[in-house]
Amino acid sequence: MNTTPESNTTVKLLQVNASSRYEDSVTRALSARFIDALRNRLEDLQVRERDVAVGLPFVDAEWVGANFTPAGQRSEQQRRALTHSDTLVQELVETDILLIAAPVYNFSIPASLKAWIDQVARAGLTFRYTENGPEGLLSGKKAYVLLASGGTPIGSDIDFASGYLRHVLGFLGIDDITLIGAERLMQQAGEAVDSAEQQIQQAVAGLNMAA
Ligand SMILES: Cc1cc2nc3c(=O)[nH]c(=O)nc-3n(C[C@H](O)[C@H](O)[C@H](O)COP(=O)(O)O)c2cc1C
Secondary structure, eight states: OOOSOOEEEEEEEEEEEOOSOSTTOHHHHHHHHHHHHHHHHEEEEEEEEEEGGGOOOOOOHHHHHHHTSOGGGOOHHHHHHTHHHHHHHHHHHHOSEEEEEEEOBTTBOOHHHHHHHHHHOOBTTTEEEETTEEEESOTTOEEEEEEEOSSOOTTSTTOOSHHHHHHHHHHTTOOEEEEEEEOOHHHHHHHHHHHHHHHHHHHHHTOOTTO
């Protein structure tokens, strides 16, 4: 891999970490490796971390009511109900690269990551309804989805994490998605991590910010 920084324009990366574990988390470690590798490619990489495992609010009746009220007609209370969501949306809108690192929990994504998705999927901000159906508004971004599993093969029929993430990111307009998997760690921990590290090096080497 060419380790010479190739671009001096600022590139923003939003790192979404979802593992409930802090020590010994495979996804958190691989996510950090990804960023280290990327720093060798991009001179001015600005990283913002959003750790969803600390807990995000779920959408509740007040949130839904506020979200369905046109922005200009929201009460002060409704505006407050959307404040956190607004912040999360802004972080996503502003980023060039989205890096999601998540374990497979019960064949899908952690509830904390689903809570983040529920907070950032906002009609009028991240997608919109058209006469041809919904249209994502976050085009032009690259996403890297880094998944770890204990026994579930990534991409298999019982993996409801990777397909869902691909779909929902595409729904928001993010369709340039690279999946990196450390799969079946209980059966093959060493190989899985080695493979994921290789996938990271390949993904970073293949990154073309101009594309
Ligand atoms: C609550 C929970 C549910 C899990 N469910 C699954 C599962 O359905 N399939 C699977 O392959 N691994 C499952 N695992 C294993 C994790 O995906 C695996 O340990 C992964 O490495 C966790 O990511 P981390 O190392 O970043 O914490 C589960 C782990 C936990 C804690």
